[in-house]
Amino acid sequence: MVVYRFLLTPRWLGILALTLVAAAVMVLLGNWQLDRYHARTAINERIDAGLRMDPVPLRDALPAPPGGNGTAGPAPAAERAWTKVTATGRYDTSNVILVRGRTVDRKVGFEVVTPLVLADGTAVLVDRGWIPPAPGGDATAQPPVPAAPSGEVTVTGRVHLSESGSVAVSRRDGRLETRRIGVTQLAGELPYPVHGAYLLLDEQDPAADPTFKGVPVGYTNNWQNFGYVVQWWIFAAMTLFGYGWVARREARRLAGPVEERPVDRAAEPAPRDGDPVRAAR
Structure with a gap:
């Protein structure tokens, strides 16, 4: 986890703050649309009840x-x-x-x-x-x-x-x-x-x-509001996921390429007479 210490730098802390604010705003917009969905659903239910009721x-x-x-x-x-x-x-x-x-x-x-x-x-x-x-x-x-x-x-x-x-x-x-x-x-x-x-x-x-x-x-189009709820909440999740993906990519860049282990030729078994590998050498 040492490689993720860069997340504590001012630049990355600022990016995190903006990400959290953006996600929070999207969640609030989704909640607002959810309230509108419930309000419009109630209107449609009253319309249906009025059709069925006795005057x-x-x-x-x-x-x-x-x-x-x-x-x-x-x-x-x-x-x-x-x-x-x-x-x-x-x-x-x-x-x-x-x-x-x-x-x-x-x-x-x-x-x-x-x-x-x-x-x-x-x-x-x-x-x-x-x-x-x-x-x-x-x-x-x-x-x-x-x-x-x-x-x-x-x-x-x-x-x-x-x-x-x-x-x-x-x-x-x-x-x-x-x-x-x-x-x-x-x-x-x-x-x-x-x-x-x-x-x-x-x-x-x-x-x-x-x-x-x-x-x-x-009738009110309440399902349109429900679609907006799902849309805003998905955007919020994508914003958080995007921050995590960018942070992980930055961590891998800072870690650098993985060095290959050197091959110890002395540890290899000695080839036998007639071995095609010896002949190739």
């Missing part, structure tokens, strides 16, 4: 908005996302919201969101489904929107958290338009308190217009 009353998943008109209530707890709920009220057809730039089956169109006003005067936004743009126009051409049922409507849908990001809300041809379903921003355009999440419609009584296509639920 519960809206109030069991969403607290009532405590503020006044034009305000949004608190967002539900994360574990309440994708809960299947049922609610009864009347659609406010004077405040239909068109969410443009939404893709279903590789086609760009609009999601139609309509406030459902409940008996207590509050409302919950209901994503009634996807429709294509107006025929002959581009992807931003406002489509003809199928009329919402008049009178009392009972909807069954899954709780969808408000979409993040600040996006302008405008009114065009009597309809609100936006790019994201941001409940807080949309609530500011409406004349009643709004619940802090919206519903992705599954069923409706009276039945929904067949023009609407159901908005698919987006």
Whole structure:
């Protein structure tokens, strides 16, 4: 082990420190991706649970908005996302919201969101489904929107958290338009308190217009995060292995070539007469 004393020199101690820091950072990055894998797995499990469960009353998943008109209530707890709920009220057809730039089956169109006003005067936004743009126009051409049922409507849908990001809300041809379903921003355009999440419609009584296509639920790609976990941890192991390999190569270089032992000719047995070796000599 004397040959490895060079590892105690300042240069090699510095290399070791950098190696350990790099490996530690890679392990931490792997742990971070592992946390994201668990979080995304939990989301997918909630989506599956929402598909299987029986619907519960809206109030069991969403607290009532405590503020006044034009305000949004608190967002539900994360574990309440994708809960299947049922609610009864009347659609406010004077405040239909068109969410443009939404893709279903590789086609760009609009999601139609309509406030459902409940008996207590509050409302919950209901994503009634996807429709294509107006025929002959581009992807931003406002489509003809199928009329919402008049009178009392009972909807069954899954709780969808408000979409993040600040996006302008405008009114065009009597309809609100936006790019994201941001409940807080949309609530500011409406004349009643709004619940802090919206519903992705599954069923409706009276039945929904067949023009609407159901908005698919987006599962998270949790296995991609798991792949990153394995990748970062392998990189950490390779970094440590590389340090050991370089150190061993340096030790062999310092040790120098192995000298061959000299052949003692005197110790060789004397060749006999007629021995081909003697004849060769």
